[in-house]
Amino acid sequence: MTDESATEEVAWETTATGIDYACPGFDVRRDEVRFPDGTDAEYHYVDEPPAVVILPFTPDGDAVVIEEWRQAVGRVNRGLPAGGMEPEDAGGGSGDAPSLADLRAAAARELAEETGYEAEAFEHLITVEPSNGIANSVHHHFVATGCEPTAEQDLDHNESIRVRTADYDDLLAAVVDGDCRDGRTALAVTQYELTRR
Template sequence: MGDDLTWETTDSAVDYTCPGFDVRRDEVRLPDGTETDYHYVDEPAAVVVLPFTPDGDVVVIDEWRQAVGRVNRGLPAGSVEGTDADLPAAARRELREETGYEAGPVSHLFAAEPTNGIANSVHHYFVARDCVSTGDRDLDFNESIRVSTTGYDDLLAAVLDGDVRDGRTVAAVTGYELRNGVGRAP
């Protein structure tokens, strides 16, 4: 039996395409019979990695974010690509490409739809352990990234104090905390 809140999609087309995402327009019929259109960002699934070094520090990135006009501290993240064998492989690839770190064990933390009112993307969060630097990075043409490490408790404090505002990082750290206990490093 269908949900009485369900919209019926009668047509769908891409109105705009750019590297990384499309803007899609769906023609829809609402439950009361009203016909209208609905635009949203159509983008691939993404992975977000909370990477711990063998010493328990977290590998973080500082990256220029044009949409907010500043450098943002965050975690390695990126789109799942067709060449990725599975989601953990995508997490390992993104960590390596953005930071030059190779992950030991990788485990799934949770999945979320961070902006499902305006985008269809699903973000898959992973914890990577025993991450070691190889120094070999492979940044995309439009990435400006500086890599460093920080203590987990310092990252947690920055998230809680609002100093780290990157939504993916906030979700990863708070999700990790809810599953592993407040303030305990790995």
């Protein structure tokens, strides 16, 4: 069986689509779908722009981390700077896939805005769909090196963030031990550890 025929065997057909709820940062989209057996239903999911996640290193090899209040879980979350591409980012909301240069620019902007740090270089680490059962999110992870606090932090009105540096091995241990529960951070650190270190 070819890949194409295997896909046709399980693929859903989208017959209509619309936004049921819109808020800053994401929408809730409703698709009218037809299943392979011919039956019809509605499917709702979170619709949001692509995002960048940055694993930033200082010249001394420490990781730049943030501590941010996360209302959905009701606690301060220790993790990495990250954020959605914005309309002014090329490909950041047009429906077109962003280029690697666009993603690097967004990563540089997010790093500076959330932490006040700027990097000498960005290297693409991995691209993932972190929750494709309930969202169309695509997260592009980058490693940033040579990071120095040379920019002004510029937080959004709904961001409460403290910036810290952490020994990378301590951050890795926190991920391995389950003390760092942020999924984007856990993925970036383990991917870095397995493929770059």
